Each structure stands twice: as C-alpha cells, then as structure tokens.
Amino acid sequence: xxxxxxxxxxxxTPRLEVAxxxxxxxxxxxxxxxxxxxxxxxxxxxxxxxxxxxxxxRITHWLSDDEAQTIxxxxxxxxxxxHALSVVIIPNNHxxxxxxxxxxxxIEWLRARHAEGIVLAAVCGxxxxxxxxxxxxxxxxxxxxxxxxEFSSRFPDVLMESDHMVIxxxxxxxxxxxxxxxxxxxxxxxxxxxTAVMHDTAHxxxxxxxxxxxxxxxxxxxxxxxGDAAILKVQQWLSAQRDCAVAVADSAHYAGxxxxxxxxxxxxxxxxxxxxxxxRLRMSRAREMLEFSxxxxxxxxxxxxxxxxxxxxxxxxxxxxxxxxxxxxxFSRFRRGAGEDGSDSDG
Numbered sequence: 001x002x003x004x005x006x007x008x009x010x011x012x013t014p015r016l017e018v019a020x021x022x023x024x025x026x027x028x029x030x031x032x033x034x035x036x037x038x039x040x041x042x043x044x045x046x047x048x049x050x051x052x053x054x055x056x057x058r059i060t061h062w063l064s065d066d067e068a069q070t071i072x073x074x075x076x077x078x079x080x081x082x083h084a085l086s087v088v089i090i091p092n093n094h095x096x097x098x099x100x101x102x103x104x105x106x107i108e109w110l111r112a113r114h115a116e117g118i119v120l121a122a123v124c125g126x127x128x129x130x131x132x133x134x135x136x137x138x139x140x141x142x143x144x145x146x147x148x149x150e151f152s153s154r155f156p157d158v159l160m161e162s163d164h165m166v167i168x169x170x171x172x173x174x175x176x177x178x179x180x181x182x183x184x185x186x187x188x189x190x191x192x193x194x195t196a197v198m199h200d201t202a203h204x205x206x207x208x209x210x211x212x213x214x215x216x217x218x219x220x221x222x223x224x225x226x227g228d229a230a231i232l233k234v235q236q237w238l239s240a241q242r243d244c245a246v247a248v249a250d251s252a253h254y255a256g257x258x259x260x261x262x263x264x265x266x267x268x269x270x271x272x273x274x275x276x277x278x279x280r281l282r283m284s285r286a287r288e289m290l291e292f293s294x295x296x297x298x299x300x301x302x303x304x305x306x307x308x309x310x311x312x313x314x315x316x317x318x319x320x321x322x323x324x325x326x327x328x329x330x331f332s333r334f335r336r337g338a339g340e341d342g343s344d345s346d347g
Contacts, residue, residue, distance in 0.1 A: 016057045016192045019088045019113075021071075021106050023064040025095025030123055030181040034089060035059055037185040037201060039077070044200040045193045056193065062088075064106045071109045087119040087188055090126030092178050097125040097147060100154060107132050114171065121173040121188065123181045131155045135172055142167050142176035145218035163215040163321070176214045182207045213321045216330070220284040222277065226269040230255040234262075235270070238278060242285040244305040248274050283319045286312070290328045297324045 018038050022031055042057035049056065060083065061075035073083070088110065095102055111133050114120050122130035127143040128151065130136060137157040148162035161167060165183045166175045175184040187210050190198035202209050224232060234255045238246060251274055252262035266274055282304040289300045298309045306312035316324050 016086045017060060017084055018057060018188070019060045019062050019083075019085045021062045021064070021088050021090050021110065023066065023093070023095070023104055023106060025093045025099075025102075025104075025125075027092040027094060027125070027178065030091030030126075030178070031061070034091060034181050034185050035061075035075075037182065037205065038189070040204055041185075041189045041193055041197055041201045044204070045197045048197070060085075062109075064104055064109075066105055069105045071105060085113060085116075085118050086192065087121060088113050089181075089184070089188075090120075090122040090129050091181060092124035093126045093129055095125075096128040096132075097150070103132075104129060111135070117171075119171055119173070119188075121175070121184055123175045123184055124178050127151070127174045127176075128154070130172070130174065131158055136174070139169055139172065140164075140167050141174040142214065143174065144177050145214055146221065149223065162218070163213060165212050165214045166210065177217070180214075183210055183212060186210050215319070215321045216327075219287075220280045222280075223270050228265055228269045230257060230262075231266055231269040234266070235277075238281060241278075242281050242305075243303060245282075246274075246278060279315055280319060282306075283316055286316060286324070287320065287327065287331075290324055291331050291333055294334060300324065 018034075020031055020034055038057050038059050042055050042059075045056035055078055058076070058078040058081075060073050060077070062071050063074040064071050090106070090110070096104070106129065110120060110130065114133070114135055120130060120133075120135065124144045125147070127136075127141055128147075131141065131151070131154070136155070138159075140159045140161045141151075142160070142162050142164045143151050145162040148160050151158070152160045162176055164176065165180055166173060166187055168187060173184060173187070175181065182205070186198050186202055186207070189201055190210070199209070222235060224235060226232070234251050237254055238251065248263060249259055251266075252259040255262050257265065263274070266277075270277055272280075286300050286304045289295055289303060290297075293300075295303070297313070301307070301309045301312035304312070306315075313324060316322075316327075320327060322330065
C-alpha cells in the first residue's frame with residue numbers, strides 16, 4: 001500500500017517481472033519449470049508483505065514468430081499493468097544447438113532489452129542463443145558440459161567454463177545443464193526477493209540450494225575427432241592404463257614420435273597436457289568405483305595408481321569438486337553412508 005496525501009492507493013504493479021523468451025526450439029520442461037519456480041517464489045514473498053499488495057512476481061512468456069519476425073507476449077500471470085521487465089530468461093533451446101545457421105528473431109529483441117538495463121539469463125542450449133547477441137564476448141560462460149567443445153568452436157571469443165553450474169556477471173547470467181534452470185531460478189530469486197524466499201522456494205521444490213557445480217555430474221569425454229592418428233592411438237592405449245601413471249616418454253614411444261613433438265601434438269589434439277589427461281582418465285575410473293563398489297577410498301586410490309591417499313583425495317577434489325567420500329554419499333548406487341566404518345573419512 002502507498003500513501004498519497006490522506007489517501008491510500010493500492011499497489012498495482014509487481015516489483016519483479018520475469019520474462020521467459022521462447023520459440024519453437026525451446027524445451028518445455030525449462031519453460032514451465034521456471035514458471036512454476038517463480039510462481040512459488042511469488043507466493044512465499046507475498047506472505048512477507050501487505051495482504052492487499054500486488055503479487056510480488058509477474059511472470060510473462062514472450063514467443064518469437066520467426067515467419068512474422070515478431071515477438072509477442074503469449075502468457076501473463078498478471079495481465080493489465082504496462083510491462084516493466086526485470087530479467088529475461090532464455091530456457092534450454094534444442095534448435096539453437098542443432099541448427100547453427102538458424103537466426104531467431106529473439107536475438108535483436110534480447111540486445112534491445114539488455115540496452116534498456118534488463119538482466120539477461122540463459123540455460124543450456126539457450127546460452128547458444130545468448131552468445132549470438134555478442135553480449136558474452138570476452139566473458140566466461142557455461143552450458144551443458146557435453147556441448148562445451150561445440151560451443152567453443154562456434155563462439156571462440158567466449159571463455160567456456162563448463163565445470164560451473166551458473167556464472168553470474170550481474171547483467172548477464174549463464175547456466176549449464178538441462179535442469180540448471182532450477183539453480184538459475186533460485187539465484188535470481190535470492191537476488192530480487194531475498195535469501196529467505198529463495199530458501200523457502202528451494203525447500204518446497206525439494207531441490208538443492210545454489211552452489212552445485214556441473215563437474216559433480218560431468219563425465220570425461222576426451223576429444224577424439226581431431227584427425228591425428230598417432231595421438232588417437234595413444235589415447236586409446238591410455239584408456240586401458242587407468243590404474244597407473246604413464247610417463248610422457250613412454251606415450252611418445254608408443255606414438256612413434258619424439259617427446260617434444262608428441263607433447264606439442266597431444267596438446268593441440270586434446271586441449272590438455274598428457275599428465276592432466278591421465279589424471280582425468282584415472283579420476284573417471286575412481287568415480288565409477290565410488291559409485292558401483294563398496295571399496296574403501298584407500299583401495300579406490302590404489303586401484304587407480306595412487307599409493308598416496310592424500311594426493312589422490314587432492315586430485316579428485318580438484319577435478320570433481322567433491323571429496324571422494326562426499327561423492328560417494330551423493331552418487332553411490334548402494335546409497336551407503338560413506339565413512340560408516342571409518343574407512344572413507346576425508347579427514
């Protein structure tokens with residue numbers, strides 16, 4: 001309620017308008033999931049304000065008609081007041097990934113909204129669409145980890161960081177993974193409606209609070225379509241050597257190359273040095289063992305060639321973002337509490 005002189009005037013405009021931009025390629029799960037999330041957030045925020053005030057959040061959908069080259073509001077949770085967008089979110093978009101040549105009429109519309117000071121955010125395939133605006137150039141961005149190489153080849157001026165679930169620059173946010181709309185939505189809920197409302201919303205939806213990382217879930221998918229037969233041969237050989245460290249000289253010998261030549265070509269083909277590549281192969285094997293076996297962490301470490309358990313834990317945490325015990329607690333197929341017998345302690 002707002003007082004003007006002796007009169008009390010009822011508020012008619014929500015304090016936050018969340019716009020979801022979509023076209024025929026948009027994944028409906030993200031579109032409607034975000035609609036539900038902000039509907040719940042609005043209800044929780046409403047409990048903390050005057051009962052006669054307008055709903056705290058207005059949710060609108062903006063549909064791109066590529067044939068007519070128009071953008072229209074196709075859904076409005078609070079029809080009536082003039083639109084005052086706070087943030088525009090592009091949910092996961094399959095066509096943006098699969099059809100590189102497609103030019104959506106949303107691109108210019110998004111640029112115009114950003115120029116007005118409206119926050120832009122995108123999820124998974126929607127990040128490809130956001131990148132076409134040029135607004136991500138020179139910045140870090142994330143998308144689904146399995147699309148990271150494709151994204152980098154299309155948008156070399158964007159710094160791809162697919163380990164992260166959400167990257168927030170304030171005016172532009174990106175989220176990786178088809179279900180990362182929940183992480184993004186909660187991050188925006190906290191920014192615009194406060195931490196308490198964000199916690200209420202997350203608890204009601206039975207989802208994790210913001211803070212997850214994509215690397216908790218992503219497997220190691222090495223580059224193999226690089227055209228260097230000698231390096232591919234070594235990659236295939238190393239895949240069978242995940243229980244031990246292989247010296248660069250031995251890998252070079254197996255490839256039939258001089259060590260310096262091998263190192264240069266390996267980095268060029270795979271994007272990483274042989275030692276880092278091997279670490280990722282060995283940690284991939286360790287993840288499998290933590291998920292599918294009850295072997296203690298020290299046994300897992302030994303089976304991937306680490307006799308220094310602390311060193312294994314350190315490398316595992318650096319790559320995966322979780323300790324081995326935390327990883328097992330979260331992902332074990334046995335749902336066994338790691339550390340029950342004291343053998344999996346990360347202390």
